[in-house]
Amino acid sequence: MAGTAGARTVRAPHGGDLTCRGWAQEAALRMLMNNLDPDVAERPEDLVVYGGNGRAARSWRDFDAIVATLRRLADDETMLVQSGRAVAVFRTHEWAPRVLISNAMIVPEWATLEEFRRLEDAGLTMFGQMTAGSWAYIGSQGILQSTFETFAAVADRRFGGTLAGTLTVTAGLGGMGGAQPLAITMNGGVVLCLEVDQAKIDRRMRLGYLDAQADDLDHALAVALAAKDQRRALSIGLRANAAEVLPEIVSRDVPVDIATDQTSAHDPLLYAVPGLSERETADLRANDPRTYVLRARASMADHVRALSALHDRGTEVFEYGNGIRVEADLGGFKRAFDFPGFIAAYIRPLFCEAKGHCRWIALSGDPADIAVIDAAMLEEFADNQSVTRWLRLAARHVRVQGLPARTCMLGYGERARAGKVINDLVRDGKVRAPVAIGREHLDSGSVASPYRETEGMLDGSDAIADWPVLNALLNASSGATWVGVQHGGGTGIGRSVHTGMVVIADGTPLAALRVDRVMTNDPGSGVVRHADAGYPRAVEFAAEQGIWTPSLSVEAGKGTP
Ligand code: NAD
Numbered sequence: 001m002a003g004t005a006g007a008r009t010v011r012a013p014h015g016g017d018l019t020c021r022g023w024a025q026e027a028a029l030r031m032l033m034n035n036l037d038p039d040v041a042e043r044p045e046d047l048v049v050y051g052g053n054g055r056a057a058r059s060w061r062d063f064d065a066i067v068a069t070l071r072r073l074a075d076d077e078t079m080l081v082q083s084g085r086a087v088a089v090f091r092t093h094e095w096a097p098r099v100l101i102s103n104a105m106i107v108p109e110w111a112t113l114e115e116f117r118r119l120e121d122a123g124l125t126m127f128g129q130m131t132a133g134s135w136a137y138i139g140s141q142g143i144l145q146s147t148f149e150t151f152a153a154v155a156d157r158r159f160g161g162t163l164a165g166t167l168t169v170t171a172g173l174g175g176m177g178g179a180q181p182l183a184i185t186m187n188g189g190v191v192l193c194l195e196v197d198q199a200k201i202d203r204r205m206r207l208g209y210l211d212a213q214a215d216d217l218d219h220a221l222a223v224a225l226a227a228k229d230q231r232r233a234l235s236i237g238l239r240a241n242a243a244e245v246l247p248e249i250v251s252r253d254v255p256v257d258i259a260t261d262q263t264s265a266h267d268p269l270l271y272a273v274p275g276l277s278e279r280e281t282a283d284l285r286a287n288d289p290r291t292y293v294l295r296a297r298a299s300m301a302d303h304v305r306a307l308s309a310l311h312d313r314g315t316e317v318f319e320y321g322n323g324i325r326v327e328a329d330l331g332g333f334k335r336a337f338d339f340p341g342f343i344a345a346y347i348r349p350l351f352c353e354a355k356g357h358c359r360w361i362a363l364s365g366d367p368a369d370i371a372v373i374d375a376a377m378l379e380e381f382a383d384n385q386s387v388t389r390w391l392r393l394a395a396r397h398v399r400v401q402g403l404p405a406r407t408c409m410l411g412y413g414e415r416a417r418a419g420k421v422i423n424d425l426v427r428d429g430k431v432r433a434p435v436a437i438g439r440e441h442l443d444s445g446s447v448a449s450p451y452r453e454t455e456g457m458l459d460g461s462d463a464i465a466d467w468p469v470l471n472a473l474l475n476a477s478s479g480a481t482w483v484g485v486q487h488g489g490g491t492g493i494g495r496s497v498h499t500g501m502v503v504i505a506d507g508t509p510l511a512a513l514r515v516d517r518v519m520t521n522d523p524g525s526g527v528v529r530h531a532d533a534g535y536p537r538a539v540e541f542a543a544e545q546g547i548w549t550p551s552l553s554v555e556a557g558k559g560t561p
Contacts (some may be wrong), residue, residue, distance in 0.1 A: 006060030007045040010036040012403055014365025016433040022075045023363075023434045023506040024098045024481045029070040030363050030403065031135040031436055031502065032056055032063075040139045040402035042175045047084075049137050050175025051489065052264035054129020056137075058084030073098060084126035084133065095514065097476050101135075101484035103128030104493070111487065111494040113267065117289070127488060130441035134484030134500030138359055139401035140179040140209055142440065145390055145409055146357050147183035150320075153346035154258055155187055158316050163189025164231040166257035167224055169249060170320070171242035171303075173200040173210065177262030177320075181235030182209040186393055189258075190227045191235045192220055194242045196272040201237040208399050213237045217245060221254060228255075243299035244274040246306035258316045259307055260342070265324035266492035268296035297331030304328035304336045311339045318342045321442070321452045323491030343442075344455045351444035351453075352530045352538035354523030355411035359440075360422055360505075364433035367404040371395070372431050374406060376421050381414070412523040412545055419505065419519035426507030436481075437515065438502035441489055444526025446471045449496035459533045465497040471525045472499035478521045479503065479514030 012030040013019055020026040035056040036044045047055045047063065057063035062085045069079050069086045078092040081101040104127050106116060119125045131137040155163045163184060170180050171194040181204065184191040193210065195201050204210035211234055214220030220238045227234040238245070242263060249256065264270035269285055273295045276284065284292045304324055311317040317339040319325050325336040343351075350356070362369035374391050381387040387408060394406060410418055418437075425431050439446075447453045450462035469485065476483045480501040490496050503518040505511050524547055530538035531552060542549050 003059065004045045006064070008060075009038060010044065012037065012365065016364060020071050021073065024075070024504050025070045025073045027363055027434065027436045027502070027504045028099050028135060028482055029067060031361065032066065032070075034361070034402045035132060035135055035137045036063075037402040040137065049129065049132035051129035051132060052174070052267055052270040053127045054132030054489070055084055055126050056132055056135060058123070058126040062086065070099075083124070084128070094510070095479050097480050097482050099482035100476065101128075101133065101482065101486075103133035103484060103486040105485065105487045106493075113493045116488070116493045127493075128484065128486045130486065130489035130498060131438075131500060133486055134441070134502075135482065136359070136438040136500050136502055137175075138361060138403070138405040138407075140175060140204075140207065141394075141398045141401060141405065142357075142359060142407060143176045144179040144183055144398065145394070145407045146440065146442065147179045148186050148390070148393075149409060150342050150346055151183050151187045151189070151258075154316055155189075157346075159257070163187040163258075164233070165228060166190065167192065167228045167255065168258040168260070169194070169246065169254075169256050170260050170262060171195065171246070172262035172264065172322075173197075173204045173237060174262070174264060178204045178207075178209050180262060181211070181237070182397060185211065185233040185235050186397060188231070188233050190224050190233065192224050193235065193237050194240045194245055195237055196239065196241050198239050201239060204237065207401065208397070209235075210237050211235045213239075217248065221249075221252075225255075241272055241274040241299075243303040246303055250306045250309045256310055256315050259310045260318050260320045261303065261307065261324055262320045262322055263303075263324070265300060265322040265327050266488075266490060266495075268293045268300070268327055271296040271300060271327070273299050297327055299331070300324055300327045301331035301333035301336075305333050308333070308335050308338055318345050319451075321490050323451050323495060326451055326491070326495070341452050341455045343453050348530075348535070349537065350409075350411075351526060352535045353411040353541050354415075354444045354526040355409055356443040356523070356526070357407050357440045358410050358415055358418065359405055359407045359438055360418075361403050361405040361436040361438070362431065362433070363403065363436055364431065365403055366432050367400050369431040369433070369435070370404045370406050372425060373422060373435070376425055377408065377418065380417060380421050384414075387414075412520070412527050412541070412547075415519040415523050416516050419503070419515035420512070423505040423507055423512050423515050426505050426511075428507075434504055434506035436502050436504055437519070438500065439522070441486070441498040441500050444523065445529045446500070446522070446526070447496060447498035449490055449498065451491045451495055457533045458535055461533055467525070467529045468497050468499045471522065472501070474521050474525055475499070475501040475518055478517035480518050480522075481514075
């Protein structure tokens, strides 16, 4: 277990001076430290970045060893990180990644939560969640656009293009879930967020993601329904357990238009069981985890039963990527899969063109660099309304958390253009230091997750995990600065394999090539994954873009290409 031994406050160095031997190593060091910045991480003393138990390093000693290694690492060396521990450095070459990461990978027959915990307790592994273990987390803003676009898709499908005049009820105000209130108000809606932990409610209010807090359910509903009637955007936090309060909301017949959830359901030990005090919760988790898990699953069954009752009444309901349906099913509620996951419901068509969320991070620490990049992107993508609308909204609403960063949803072709814009700005000295470019693991070619990104694939290939592995190998071969392969992020151990990558734009001609290859091939693998599954738009798009897909040519009877 990581524990807090050696814990201290960590923040990434700012400015244009190197503390490592090159910008690639410096970028890895700054991003690792940024993951643990108290303004960014949810529980930095425990090395937990977000997602319940998603860590950046296995222990503080391991953190120190990684930092010391990055400081010495040469431009033709690669550090291997096995579940948050620097295990080796090998001589490779200049184009190779400086860091290769594998987190929480377990042989499939052993890939159960119980065995993972045994290995974690023995100090042999670490849960990396998604961007925590691959050093690309940037705070709740990292998921903000994705959450914004998901709710925009709901607005388009059901509510005439806006959430004005609608009420959403959700739960969980953690690292990812904390983006929900702002994403919903940015779409014009009213949202009630249930959260058991007062500190999380306070944090979201402090960071500008949540507008107000209610004293109790009556108060929350009165304020929410008044704002809904006035078509006024408002987010309200309520300290409450969703398994207890959502059934109450159902029994009161509250007119809920949209309902979802982002509690940490992917690991039942992290889901709060109603009726237990903080102390009883801690005791039961530590001393009788089996009983805790049974009680958490029963509570999740109550929670999902309430979501399902809302769905039956016509409320728009979807799972928001935390595996709560399968946990509720294990807890005895057999209609848990009556409502869909959000990728299958809203995002898959975007994945066919590899539209997903990139992020760029100003390693200088200077927000002015992000403003310069915003201006250049507004020019480059002037004819793309979704990009320009987002960049303007983000500049207005997103506060700096740790190293200044921006996310942007871009597809195949667009990502390479964005990478070039950024590398040129660094080359021309228009920004103060190099820029790290990465993405969510929740992307079109980088993940196999049958309860989320690959739920209900057209050809039934939901559980095929070759795709993320190929994506990681391709990124490493294309010039990514670091690549991570991970297991269990999002919906939990045994339920996903996914990969992350970061490539550094340092303005050099070599970076121009590496950025171009990575920002082309990474999304390209997503187009191919969806074309291979038979999605007509992906097949057509791959052909339009000239992506070489031998198997599709053979299948189409065009012979061997
Ligand atoms: P987190 O651990 O930071 O926050 C979870 C929050 O849920 C905590 O604040 C906790 O107090 C609260 N909570 C737990 N049980 C509750 C209950 N019964 N009622 C009310 N509140 C409760 O996690 P996070 O980073 O916000 O991620 C949330 C979930 O989403 C995780 O399961 C994660 O794996 C998943 N996830 C989603 C996405 C996405 O794009 N939607 C991406 C990555 C991960």
